[in-house]
Structures are given as C-alpha cells and as structure tokens.
Amino acid sequence: MDLLQQLITDYTLRNVALGSAVLGMVAGTLGSFALLRQQSLLGDAVSHAALPGVVIAYMLTGSKAPLVLILGAALAGWVATGLVMLTVANTRIKYDSALGIVLSVFFGFGLVLLTFLQKTPDANQAGLDTFLFGQAAALVHRDVITMSIVGGISIVLIIVFWKEFKMLSFDSDFGKSLGFNMRFADILLTALIVIAIVIGLQTVGVVLMSAMIIAPAAAARQWTNRLSGMIALSALFGAVAGVAGATISSVQSNLPTGPVVVLGAGVIVTVSILFAPARGVVWTWIRQWRNGKRLRMEAVMVDLFTLAAHHHRADYPHDEAVINMMTNITGRSLKTLEALEDRGLATRLGPSQWALTDAGVARVRSILETSGA
Template sequence: MDKDILSFFTFSDPNVRYVVIGAILLTATSAVVGTFTFLKKKALVGDAVAHSVLPGVCLSFLVWGEKNPLILIPGAFATGWLSLVIIDYVRANSKIKEDTAIGLTLSVFFGIGIFLLTIIQKSGNAAQSGLDAFLFGQAASLIGQDLIVFSITAFLLLITVFFLFKELTILAFDADFAATIGIPIRAIELVLTTLTVLAVVIGIQAVGVVLMAAMLITPAAAARFWTENVHVMVILAAIFGAVSGFAGAFISYTAPSMPTGPWIVVVVSAIAFFSFFFAPGKGILHRLLVSRRIRHSMTDENILKTFYNLGERDGNFEESRSLEDLLALRSFEKEELLSGLKRLSRDGFIVRSPSGYAFTTDGMNKGKRTVKLHRLWELYLTQYLRIAPDHVHDDADTIEHILTPELEARLEKLLDYPKVDPHQSEIPY
C-alpha cells in the first residue's frame, strides 16, 4: 500500500497522471460553469443535459465506429444542446411547466440512448467495448488523447467565463436588470447553455451521465454556504470540485475495485454536507445556535419585564421575587424560567437571595427598556394602524425584542414622547 501511495503522489505511473489531471480538470471546470447554473436556479438543467448526451455518443459511434473523444464529443454536444432547445420550446409554447418539460425530455432522450446502446452491444463491433462506461463513468480509462481534448475544452470554458463573468453574474441574479442596462440576454443565455452542455459532455467519461448533474451543481451548492461573493463562490466551487476529483482518483487507485466517478461524487457530497451543517453564517448548526441564542434572549427579556411589572404593581423594584411570583404574573415553563434566571444571574442582571431573586441596576434598566418598547409599539399600532387596544399585546410582545435603538428613537419622536400606552399604563423613560 505504501508503494501505491508513493507512486500516486509522485505521478510515476503515466496512467495515474492521466486520471488525476483529467479528474481535476473535469470536476473543477464543471463546478465553475455549474455555479452560474445554480445561481440561475437551473439545477435540473444539468441533469437533463447529462442524460441527453447519451444518444449523441451512441449515434456518433454508430456513424464512425470508434470511441475517439474527438468524434464522440460533437455528437454528445449536439443532442445535449438539442434537449435544452426542446425544453425551452415546450415551456414557451405549452402549459407545461419547466420542471415537467425537463423530466419529459430527460427520460425520452435517456430512453433513446439506452435503446441505441443496446443496438451497439448486439452489433458485434469489437470497438464498442467500454462504451457503456458513459453511463456510470470510467475515469481510470482516460488516456493522453482524452486529456488533450479535455484540456482544450476546459481552457475554452474557463476563458469564456473569465471574459463574460460580469454578464453571467448579472443574468444569474436579475435578468430584467441585465436587459435594462443593455446586456444581450438571449446571447448570454445561449453562451451559458453552451458552456453547460460542454461541461457535461467533457465530464461524462469520468463520472457518467447518471452522476454528472451532481458534479455540476453540488460544488456550487456547497460553496454558496461559505460566501456571499460570487467571485469567491466560483473559486471555492472550483476548489471543491478539484479536491473531489483528486480524492476520488486517490481512493480508486489505492482501494481495489473502487470506481473513480462514484467516489468523486461521494467526496463532493461529503464536502457539501459538511458545508450545509458547519459553514459559518449559513450552516444548519450556526442557524440552530443563533435561533437558540435568540430564544434565550427573548426569554431573558421577558423575565426582566416580569420583574419590572411586579415592581410597578407593588411600587417596589428592589423586593426579591419568588418563582411563584413570576409564574403568577406570566406563564413560563418552569424549566425555561429556571434556565433564564440562571443566565441572568450569571450575566449580572439579577441576584439570588434567600427569599428569591432581585433586580440589579443593569437588570432593572434592561427590564425597563423592554417594557418601554412594548408600550411604545402598542401605542404605534393603535394610533397609526388603527388596531384596537385589546388586539396589540401579542404583536408588541414579539416586536419589543427586535426594536433597535434607532427605531426606538424614531418611535419616540413619531409619537411625541408619550407618557402612557393605550391601556393608560405609564411608559417609562
């Protein structure tokens, strides 16, 4: 195993060089083009093209009788491009929605491709051996000639994206705005369609028609979780694609009977799942933590508001309050209340005494502000939105937690620094 690993990383075996470089080229360039397809919300288009290139591959082989990529790629490109034309035509000239048109086109073209592949396999042509690898990919069969073709195609894809980056970005986010500023929408869409088809065509030999859609969209989906910048997103998608290509080739080389294409997809899927859960800002774990922090903050402010309301009722803000006092005025879950009191005590907003819990100065100020915002918002709803006073409490109970100091100042000025709320309760300043 050590020898195999050393041979892989030193590229001493020509076949290793072809497979690794080819896999990286295919996955990285597919990811770059797939970024714009993903941003344009056309993820299913890649799947349609991937399944539609199979009949083109088979027709090219039937006509020329050999598996030369220079012969197969034009045929694959033609049927892939034709599938997108048909999808657009059906969507524009019928009541069928785009996803339905994609599903119909995908299945029809793929069915024709399987039919032609069956004919080829029964034809007795010795050159057809390995042609079925286009279904599931066979990156290990890449040779120097394939690498030259892929390198040229990858260069064309990348150089086109580089020079049309601005136009592709604007089109992906706002086609109407692009048309307003004079960008030729149809021409750029035509270019993006062509790039997508080319990316799929050069990738099918590595991962196959079944898995190619994953290579087109998954790196872009993963990259989207890490950044808001399109430039960074494209670079990250290319890196994720290249890493998956390299890792897939490595696993396939060091583990017997492990196909390269499916492992490439497994690796990029693992990267995507890691991004979905752990990316800062947008990852599921981060969102859960933020949601938990917001819930805790709202609970804490409600507890302090309850302390303040009890102080108003009794005319004594310094008196200690028991759990029963707090639960009698506002409905809390007991565990939630105890957890909130523990946090507030830790943060210095309340102190625990033998008879219960009492405000600190900071806690009183925070509770006072929460009450103030609640009552200001109730007054705003009744005066400006004409909502009945007995219908504003629940809304104010939510909004009070998200009003910023800037909005607070605007509310005070708009309402002319009112003294009481709609229920004639004093608004504390």
C-alpha cells in the same frame, strides 16, 4: 508521502487524478452559473440526454474518438435543452415535468440504440457503455488533454463574456436594457454548460455528473456573495473532490472512482452548509438559541419588574411559580432565573423566591425605554 509520489509517477493514477481535477474545475466553474440561474437539474437532463447522441455519433462515423463522441453528446444535450425550453414556453407543462420527460425519453432511446448495436456483430462498439456509468480508471493521457483543451476554451470564453454572463445570472432584463445581446449570451452559456457535462460523462457517468455540476457550486455559494469568489472557490472544491476521490479509490481496491468523487463533493457541501460563516446552519442555530435565551431573560426581568411595581418594592420576593405563570415558558424560568443570577441581574431570596437587583432594575428600565413602553 508514498501516495504523493505515486500521484506524480504512477501513469494511471496521475491521469485519473488529473482528469478528475480538470473535470471538477470545469464543472465547478460552469456549475456556478447553472446554480445561480436555477438550472441545477439541467445538468441531470443533459447528461442523460447525451446517451443517444454518443451512440448516433458512433453509428454515423464508426469512430470512438473522444472528440466525435463529445460532439454527438453535446448536440443531443443541446436538442434536449431546446425541447425543454420549447415545451415550457408554449404549453402549460411545467419545467420539472418537461425535464423529467426529456431526460428519461432520451435516455431510453439511447438505451434502445445501444442494445441494438450490442446485438450486431460489430465488435468495435464495445466500450460505448462507459458513458453510462463512467470509468475514470480508463482515462488515458489523450482524454486528459481533450478535457483540458475544452475546459480551457470554456474558461477563456467565460473571461471574455464575464459581464454578459454575470448579468444573465442575476438580472437578464437589465442586461437587455443596456443593449447587450442576452439571447446570444444565454445560448453560449448553455452550450458551455452542456459541453462541461458531456466531457465529464466518461469519467463519472450519467447519474453522477449532475452532482459534479451542482455540488461544488452549492458549496461555494455558502462562503461568499461575490460571483468571482464563488467561481474560484467552486473550481477549487471541484478539483479537490476530483483529486481526493481519485486518490482514495486508488488506495482501496473495489472502490469505483466516480462515486467516491461524488461523495467527496457531498462532504464538502455538507460542511459548507453546516459551518460556512454567517450562512451556515450551525451558526444560525447558535444565533437563534442566543436570541431565544436573551428574549427569555428579558421577559422574566420585565415580569419581575411588573410584580415589584405592584408591591412598590424592588426587593419584594416573588415565587418562581408566579413567574412561570406569567411568562408562559413553563419549566424554563428556573434556568432563566439562574442565568440572570449569574449575570447579577436577579437574586435568590429564598428557596424559590426571586427579586431583581439594582442592576436588573436599571436594565429593565433601559429595555422599556428602547421598546417605547
């Protein structure tokens, strides 16, 4: 309760939590499109490529206003994206190599500019390097307002161009054939993703921003097959990770906000991948285990039935060893036979002697009928 009160009254914590929440929401929303369009790593490239943009924007204007730096970062991110596309479209170099080069070279160049600036007597440049690692704790009210406005505009644009973005994500050619301007939609959506990444840099930094784009969307994808549902969930997950990260790191000392937010998002993804209904890994395992068990039971029953047919008697006792030989699932047939006994489909006639019950015979007949044998 105390924490909840702090969340509302404490100026720093409120700004950090609010900022992280807004960031999580915007990144989650736009990240959904990036994930569906298989551009997950674009976020990684853009966030690294933004660094020289930030430094150049500062060098040109001498201002550290968030909007100026965001504009510079977005422009650099844009150029980087364009270079990746140009390389992939015109040469044999693959997408992954192009991303890797652009990301690291832009970042390296940004680093050169930054270190160059740091050695000049200009003291005002201090603080530009928060873009490297992010500094959520330094978020002030003004930053939160900027982020909210930029995020709000993106969400309005998504609603306005919903149809186009949806077609772009699933079947761009179809959209084109209907006469929609898919090129424009592509440029707009990429620009929005770039902006979302760039506004997050100050909070979580270059490395962790890529997770903010992917994680909420990757988690949301597991729960639903509908785009609208996925985006809503993704925004929610992003916001939850943001607030949780900000709160946890404020309670413990020496716990940087950005990494905690990312770990929170990581937990959400893990839970989603394991337990999301229908798609979750755990359900798949259970399903496979059940199917395996059913198949083993059916195989053993059919074997018992075949053996019985040879002896012209349904209750002729067969040795477990014979069944082991027939089913090729050595060692397991005892467990399977016991399971059959529990279900009243087989009975134990001696220490290791088995036969089908009447119910078992009836079941085998229905299995053989449906399989057409």
